[in-house]
Amino acid sequence: MMDSICEKYNDVLAKIKTACGKAGRNPNEVMLVAVSKTVGVEEISKAIECGCIHFGENRVQDLLLKKAIFRDKAHFHMIGHLQTNKVRSIIGKTELIHSVDSMRLLEEIQHRAAAAGIVQDILIQVDVSGEETKFGASYEEMQEMITANEKNENVRIKGLMTMAPYTEDPEKVRWVFRKLKALQVDTRTKTFYNTNMEYTSMGMSNDFEVAVEEGADIVRVGSAIFHETH
């Protein structure tokens, strides 16, 4: 029988708790972002009824539509690749942009946030594995962005995000999570204006337990909540 969204959501929470237990962490420190990019209003409503408040979207248009419907009942995170020409429409409409992976995008966010008179929270997406050629800043680019952001009064860097390469065996990508955590900890020891390395956003349906064991502060889980049955 197909489990309900509520059962699956609670199952993910239970697994986060178990992973925290293994790592000696407090489960309250882990934020679960339910990735709702493939589902509609009905599924999101069900998740909200079970207590979920953070949702992740990878398209600007979908995020804006859903945000307009749910307003203050839910927070929407932008987790997908963001084109510079879409920045203007999303500024101030999202809790956190997880996917800032270039200087150009960073500067556009500063420009549009300043025009809107707000401060936008972001994460830098880092390509830790070097295998994912698509998106993500290199280590050097990450450092350049953090330094450049010292002059950006309207952008607050709140941490780092990564996507591990897909694998059947999450143990194979444990090192990716460990490395992102090390980058966060390392950067936290230095002081930069407009940067506060609070979060690592890492771990998806197939690998979030390993990510939590390695110190994930935010996990982005979609199919395990909205699709998979077990």
Ligand SMILES: *Cc1c(COP(=O)(O)O)cnc(C)c1O
């Ligand atoms: C789709 C997506 C997720 C969630 O993936 P699942 O495997 O469905 O949990 C997480 N992060 C990003 C950036 C995504 O695009």
